[in-house]
Amino acid sequence: MSAKQTFAEVFEARGVNRRDFLKFFGLTSVSLGLSPSLFPKVVRAMETKPRTPVIWMHGLECTCCSESFIRSAHPITKDIILNMISLDYDEVLSAAAGHQLEEVRKQIMKDYKGKYILAVEGNAATKDDGVYCMSAGDSFLNKLQETAADAAAIIAWGSCASFGCVQNADPNPTGAAPVSEVVSGKPIINVPGCPPIAEVMTGVITHVHTFGEIPELDRLGRPKAFYGTRIHDKCYRRPFFDAGMFVENFDEDSASKGWCLYKMGCKGPTTYNSCSKIEWNEKTSFPIGSGHPCIGCSEPNFWDNGPFYTRMAEVPFLGTDSNADTIGKIAVGAAAAGAAAHAVGTIIKQKVTPSKQEEKES
Amino acid sequence: MGLIIEEIYVWRWPVRIYHWLNAICITLLFITGLYIASPILSPPIGEAVWYKNMAWWRYIHFGTAFVFIANFLFRLYWALFGNDPYARFGGFQPWKASWWGTSFKEQMASYLFLRRDEPHHIGHNPVAAMAHFVFIFLGSWFMILTGLAMYGENNPGGFIDSMFGWVMLFFGSSHIMHNMHHVMAWIFPFYLVIHLYAVTRHDVVDRTSVTSSIITGYKHKVEESPM
Numbered sequence: 001m002s003a004k005q006t007f008a009e010v011f012e013a014r015g016v017n018r019r020d021f022l023k024f025f026g027l028t029s030v031s032l033g034l035s036p037s038l039f040p041k042v043v044r045a046m047e048t049k050p051r052t053p054v055i056w057m058h059g060l061e062c063t064c065c066s067e068s069f070i071r072s073a074h075p076i077t078k079d080i081i082l083n084m085i086s087l088d089y090d091e092v093l094s095a096a097a098g099h100q101l102e103e104v105r106k107q108i109m110k111d112y113k114g115k116y117i118l119a120v121e122g123n124a125a126t127k128d129d130g131v132y133c134m135s136a137g138d139s140f141l142n143k144l145q146e147t148a149a150d151a152a153a154i155i156a157w158g159s160c161a162s163f164g165c166v167q168n169a170d171p172n173p174t175g176a177a178p179v180s181e182v183v184s185g186k187p188i189i190n191v192p193g194c195p196p197i198a199e200v201m202t203g204v205i206t207h208v209h210t211f212g213e214i215p216e217l218d219r220l221g222r223p224k225a226f227y228g229t230r231i232h233d234k235c236y237r238r239p240f241f242d243a244g245m246f247v248e249n250f251d252e253d254s255a256s257k258g259w260c261l262y263k264m265g266c267k268g269p270t271t272y273n274s275c276s277k278i279e280w281n282e283k284t285s286f287p288i289g290s291g292h293p294c295i296g297c298s299e300p301n302f303w304d305n306g307p308f309y310t311r312m313a314e315v316p317f318l319g320t321d322s323n324a325d326t327i328g329k330i331a332v333g334a335a336a337a338g339a340a341a342h343a344v345g346t347i348i349k350q351k352v353t354p355s356k357q358e359e360k361e362s
Numbered sequence: 363m364g365l366i367i368e369e370i371y372v373w374r375w376p377v378r379i380y381h382w383l384n385a386i387c388i389t390l391l392f393i394t395g396l397y398i399a400s401p402i403l404s405p406p407i408g409e410a411v412w413y414k415n416m417a418w419w420r421y422i423h424f425g426t427a428f429v430f431i432a433n434f435l436f437r438l439y440w441a442l443f444g445n446d447p448y449a450r451f452g453g454f455q456p457w458k459a460s461w462w463g464t465s466f467k468e469q470m471a472s473y474l475f476l477r478r479d480e481p482h483h484i485g486h487n488p489v490a491a492m493a494h495f496v497f498i499f500l501g502s503w504f505m506i507l508t509g510l511a512m513y514g515e516n517n518p519g520g521f522i523d524s525m526f527g528w529v530m531l532f533f534g535s536s537h538i539m540h541n542m543h544h545v546m547a548w549i550f551p552f553y554l555v556i557h558l559y560a561v562t563r564h565d566v567v568d569r570t571s572v573t574s575s576i577i578t579g580y581k582h583k584v585e586e587s588p589m
Contacts, residue, residue, distance in 0.1 A: 228519065230518075239410040239411055242413075242414055242417040243411070244417075270537040301535060301538070325399075328548025328551070328552070331552045332548065335552045335553075343559065343563065345475055346566075353478050
């Protein structure tokens with residue numbers, strides 16, 4: 001196998017001039033939240049380091065992460081983004097198929113043992129030996145564990161690989177489990193979202209390549225640079241929230257005026273992502289910007305967190321789907337009824353029990 | 363009517379202050395909390411920047427929460443170090459089998475109408491102590507920890523977030539934590555109903571002036587008057 005080209009060489013071969021090259025990495029450093037002083041370091045890494053080999057695997061998923069990834073819209077065209085990383089294995093994009101393709105994966109695992117990045121899109125079916133997700137005669141679960149063993153780090157693309165997403169929503173018939181539950185002992189970067197934002201995806205890869213280490217992660221294993229704050233706290237509709245101006249119905253004037261979507265079930269207040277900062281598709285818009293409440297797609301178990309269009313999410317409680325207030329009112333009502341019944345009991349007891357005076361007399 | 367034969371100073375001022383401050387805080391927290399979850403007032407007319415209608419509800423909720431926490435810690439201090447036999451944790455030892463013995467059983471039997479007479483306790487009876495522990499002590503801890511974890515979300519990486527943000531991991535996501543905070547808030551009105559009933563009932567049945575004792579601090583021993 002030939003030695004990997006550097007990013008700069010790839011850019012040059014593609015006819016990208018120096019100016020655009022610097023512009024791209026200037027923007028990338030900014031989106032990573034790096035200080036300007038680190039910009040030369042980013043550029044230097046891109047000029048001197050060989051491209052990081054990446055094995056990109058697809059499990060139970062819908063390929064929306066790949067779809068998002070190819071739309072990364074910084075000044076550089078999307079095919080250059082695809083060539084930046086040395087994408088050596090990807091079931092979806094490969095010309096080769098079947099055993100030919102599997103041989104490539106084995107070869108990369110051998111040649112770059114401990115050096116390659118394993119990017120996982122989708123998650124693994126664990127029930128019945130993983131038969132619900134098979135390719136090349138083996139279960140995805142086995143292939144994932146086998147490839148992860150020699151990886152430098154794992155990037156879990158999307159909510160599927162990070163947290164499970166729709167596949168492991170209740171009742172989870174295939175036993176779908178996120179990467180972190182089936183792989184251990186390797187650094188895992190969770191990049192949730194359904195799909196994640198394109199620039200977040202390329203940003204994470206740039207960070208890993210530039211510094212040779214995984215970015216700073218939060219408690220749920222997500223890069224802090226992109227998942228550090230809630231959508232709500234950076235939302236341009238926040239003034240309407242603070243003022244108490246809420247959309248009550250999509251047909252109302254308030255909806256077209258762009259008031260806060262809190263009462264329409266917006267999950268912005270509990271969702272950590274960069275949608276309200278980076279936005280989507282060349283900063284065209286993001287869900288709230290287009291008048292739709294956030295559905296919290298980058299949060300764990302978001303499919304099981306109740307309906308998308310109601311504020312009060314339902315709480316699964318003793319097998320029923322009741323909301324918090326219903327449960328509370330029933331409990332308080334039961335307490336009142338219990339107290340009333342006990343009061344009646346006390347009165348009866350008082351009547352039935354002879355007083356001490358009567359006892360003495362008898 | 364009974365004759366007062368003895369006055370006992372039971373609830374000292376730290377206990378009484380805690381009780382009423384707690385009552386006020388819980389009321390405010392519950393009302394503002396429900397409002398934050400479903401803001402029902404009509405929107406103001408004009409530009410959003412002129413108003414802080416929703417922000418005020420949150421502000422009061424957070425402000426009250428810190429008073430509630432300070433008050434709770436004050437009572438905790440009093441329970442641990444206060445020289446007050448009726449407010450100390452000392453006698454509360456539910457991990458011992460003996461604590462669940464005669465005294466607890468007698469009180470339980472009385473509540474279940476299995477005994478004729480009412481057992482007498484000067485401070486909390488064992489059943490009441492257990493109920494306070496479960497609903498007020500554990501309930502407050504739950505609300506304080508989840509509440510601070512959520513408050514920390516306003517400033518990720520800040521002091522409160524780094525101290526209490528880990529609480530979220532027990533719930534899996536911020537959303538579920540919000541929901542559990544909401545559901546668990548209902549234990550307070552639930553407990554209030556039982557608490558008010560139990561106090562009224564004791565006042566009527568034992569006539570120890572338990573209701574007024576939380577204002578004056580004094581409970582009374584009453585003897586049944588001759589017919």
